[in-house]
Amino acid sequence: xxxxxxxxxxxxxxxxxxxxxxxxxxxxxxxxxxxxxxxxxxxxxxxxxxxxxxxxxxxxxxxxxxxxxxxxxxxxxxxxxxxxxxxxxxxxxxxxxxxxxxxxxxxxxxxxxxxxxxxxxxxxx
Amino acid sequence: xxxxxxxxxxxxxxxxxxxxxxxxxxxxxxxxxxxxxxxxxxxxxxxxxxxxxxxxxxxxxxxxxxxxxxxxxxxxxxxxxxxxxxxxxxxxxxxxxxxxxxxxxxxxxx
Numbered sequence: 001x002x003x004x005x006x007x008x009x010x011x012x013x014x015x016x017x018x019x020x021x022x023x024x025x026x027x028x029x030x031x032x033x034x035x036x037x038x039x040x041x042x043x044x045x046x047x048x049x050x051x052x053x054x055x056x057x058x059x060x061x062x063x064x065x066x067x068x069x070x071x072x073x074x075x076x077x078x079x080x081x082x083x084x085x086x087x088x089x090x091x092x093x094x095x096x097x098x099x100x101x102x103x104x105x106x107x108x109x110x111x112x113x114x115x116x117x118x119x120x121x122x123x124x125x
Numbered sequence: 126x127x128x129x130x131x132x133x134x135x136x137x138x139x140x141x142x143x144x145x146x147x148x149x150x151x152x153x154x155x156x157x158x159x160x161x162x163x164x165x166x167x168x169x170x171x172x173x174x175x176x177x178x179x180x181x182x183x184x185x186x187x188x189x190x191x192x193x194x195x196x197x198x199x200x201x202x203x204x205x206x207x208x209x210x211x212x213x214x215x216x217x218x219x220x221x222x223x224x225x226x227x228x229x230x231x232x233x234x235x
Contacts, residue, residue, distance in 0.1 A: 035224070044127060045162075045170065045213055047224040061223055095169060102175050109176045111160040112215065112224075115169040 002026035002114050004096045009119030016086050020119060022079040022096030029077040030054075033099040035112065036070060036081050038092035038121075048094070049081065063089070086123045093118040128153060129214050129227035136233040137204045145230045147197045147214030153225055157217040159197040161190055164211040164229075173212075174199060201232075209234045 008020040036048040049070040050059045069082040100113025130148040137143040161174040174190035189200045214227040
């Protein structure tokens with residue numbers, strides 16, 4: 001059974017750093033791209049970052065470019081999000097997601113199918 | 126300000142049909158597929174619809190999706206009290222080179 005377990009959230013001051021981790025199991029980790037998506041308290045969903053299965057490409061939402069780094073350790077089945085220069089606007093629940101792979105006809109589609117339970121990051125002085 | 130635009134709220138009575146709209150542009154909905162998610166209070170979102178109108182295994186047939194041009198819609202028929210939740214549309218934006226969500230619609234079952 002696929003499992004995604006985030007950890008590393010907590011309270012940090014503006015300008016500080018935090019590293020989120022996501023322990024994965026139940027699937028072939030090195031075969032799937034992985035996302036981070038966040039949700040500020042009482043607000044909507046925002047995609048944050050994506051890393052290809054082979055780690056060759058990473059993509060970020062503009063608001064975190066240059067501050068956040070997504071990475072993965074295939075030997076440990078772990079996904080990470082290194083967050084530097086944190087701002088109060090980064091306060092959110094951060095979800096780890098495996099890209100979905102669902103078929104329709106002769107094509108595959110990659111929605112956000114599998115979500116972790118999330119970890120809360122609070123940036124406050 | 127979300128890239129995709131949804132109404133902030135919607136409502137209906139049990140048994141009714143409710144529709145939630147999602148408006149985008151040529152760089153997202155107009156050229157990429159749309160997915161829909163349901164988020165019950167205090168839980169992680171759940172995939173409801175993918176590829177505009179496909180239901181993953183386990184999602185009731187009461188939920189359906191459609192798309193025309195740069196807009197998409199989620200329809201719920203035979204509304205039930207347990208459908209009270211937040212609903213989000215999502216697509217990929219080719220110009221931004223990233224995944225985008227709507228701001229979410231809070232559905233109230235009266």
